[in-house]
Amino acid sequence: MRNKTKLPTMADVANLAGVSSMTVSRALKPDTSVSKATREKIQKAADELGYVLDTRASEFSSGKSGFVAITIPSINNGNFADTVKAFSDGLVEQDLQVLLGYTNYHVDREEQLVEQLLKKRPEAIVVTGGMHTDRCRLLLENSGIPVIETWDIPEKPIDHVVGFSNLQASELMFEHFIAQGHTKIGFIGGDNSRDSRGRDRYLGFCNSMEKHGLSSDRVSFQELAPFSMEPGASGIRSIMKEWPDTQAVMCVSDLVAFGAITECQRMGMNVPDDIKIGGFGAYELGAFLNPSITTIDVCAAQIGKSAAEKIIELLSVDSDVKSEKIVKTEPTLIKRQSA
Amino acid sequence: MRNKTKLPTMADVANLAGVSSMTVSRALKPDTSVSKATREKIQKAADELGYVLDTRASEFSSGKSGFVAITIPSINNGNFADTVKAFSDGLVEQDLQVLLGYTNYHVDREEQLVEQLLKKRPEAIVVTGGMHTDRCRLLLENSGIPVIETWDIPEKPIDHVVGFSNLQASELMFEHFIAQGHTKIGFIGGDNSRDSRGRDRYLGFCNSMEKHGLSSDRVSFQELAPFSMEPGASGIRSIMKEWPDTQAVMCVSDLVAFGAITECQRMGMNVPDDIKIGGFGAYELGAFLNPSITTIDVCAAQIGKSAAEKIIELLSVDSDVKSEKIVKTEPTLIKRQSA
């Protein structure tokens, strides 16, 4: 069987090249003092054997793992994908790899995932949101590495934060609705116990309504993960059935808004003439749908970029330079056709 | 600084619990012979110290890494997300973690990624597609672990394959167009040198056209990654400009079809009355758009599931049971409104 054959080790390469394994170790990494002739000889031997460095041994020996971990709720979500992409891009220069895990919006799954990741001794860890199980929180606090919570501004941060107030961000949409003269406003959300960002957007709804003396009854909560569009369709159906005079509805994400808008069309309603629908997240599809989706841009990529920069700073040797614990990004309203 | 504080080791736990570190090692994994009293004592000590196992040492010592690697072209793609999700789900039972990397549809990036992943000594590796650099191919061949190519059926597979013929799959759509009596048919694709699956779908177009004596001129290739919708819009504009009498167009993915359909609407055309548009991949959004997108379902989740099953089989001790090298899935046409 193939995997019975033992893979060549550094010692094998050293033997073939007629040097010590220490010299091989040096030759295989850049900017180390090895003569050109030796380095070439070793490279040749390594190629001949098909040698691939065993980072497990390497990391173990040197004490550093060379990677950072990041957890996101869902792998199939344009917003988080943007964050992860910017995060990775920001770290390639530093020879830091990114280990990605997703939680499916479950704190229990997050706890399990964080533990698995910490066992691999990352040099830093980025998590999405500030909602964790007690044990997960403890694990992160005791991890001995920089921890960054993102996409949220937790009341009691574990360590560092790169995020924004989902509550304030969603208020932007409601103020927009109200400025247009609407008073019968609704909200379609998900499972507030599982998704703190969604919950905060709902709380923004409640806040805005209360501030203007409006009712915050017009609400539908749907089971979102792993799908979003069908729940958006169900949500708007249920709202229109119970409160047919609803004038404007904000959805917890553009994907939900997409389901809601297309369902309105199927019900024979015109968006935005008959009803305004707002989204959240500035997904690519929102710009192309007819009508295009009015949404909140939360700078998903910026979050990843800032998190990467923070990590580089925190891991640099002269990290006595105290960096700000909390980095805030500024969500903005993107006014398009749907609202 | 936090990360100067050394984390507790197994020896620390052993000391505190008054046992040997070997006993700690045993106590921390299930179904090993440790007395209940000792196990509890050790668990208590571990909790007290906030001990987290160092899998780097563990893997290194035991020789097995406990994870499998998978590479996909893009993290933000519903199809690949489905594959990865099914793949992960199929492996949790086996205590195998999944390490995910994405290539951005670049073979060079793939080569780099595969090398990085192999350095971590996974127990198996899954790659998307059969297009690799020579060196990447060599790395995989010499890796000593099971290799599974997916989403494609390469002419010369490296090892195992779970996939389907993109060429035949796309022909389903063109046969559908032709059965409806259309003769002026087009195709919107991406960069064929980077995406072999897209290229094969284009080749299916050429095949079908040739078979029925039709022109295969009506083609637009767009730069897709990392966006798909705007290219779809550009693509349909360019096709309609050059060949205004085009009756039906297939797009290389549902996301591109989305851009194309919505652009048709903006140009004042009705889909499907004025033009038929087909997609590929059966993405969630295709079912909800008005008109819903006629597409090819390629069973993305099934591919992940089969790959996971294959790996479990290949890694099991009694793997002299020779499994089929190639597993084929059967794409099907989903007839909806757009074509």
Add this chain to the structure above:
DNA sequence: CTTGCTTTTGATATCGATAACATTTATACA
């Protein structure tokens, strides 16, 4: 060709866990 310096290479200990084997303790049953 020798002194003093830099560059290159080598020897050895080590990282933290586990495999393999050895030993002790508990348990069963004659």
Add this chain to the structure above:
DNA sequence: TGTATAAATGTTATCGATATCAAAAGCAAG
């Protein structure tokens, strides 16, 4: 109660690379 057997625990060597320190080789200038 003693012996056979199983269960629990301990000891030692080891995985593959690298840090650290030591030695050798190369090189410039006198």
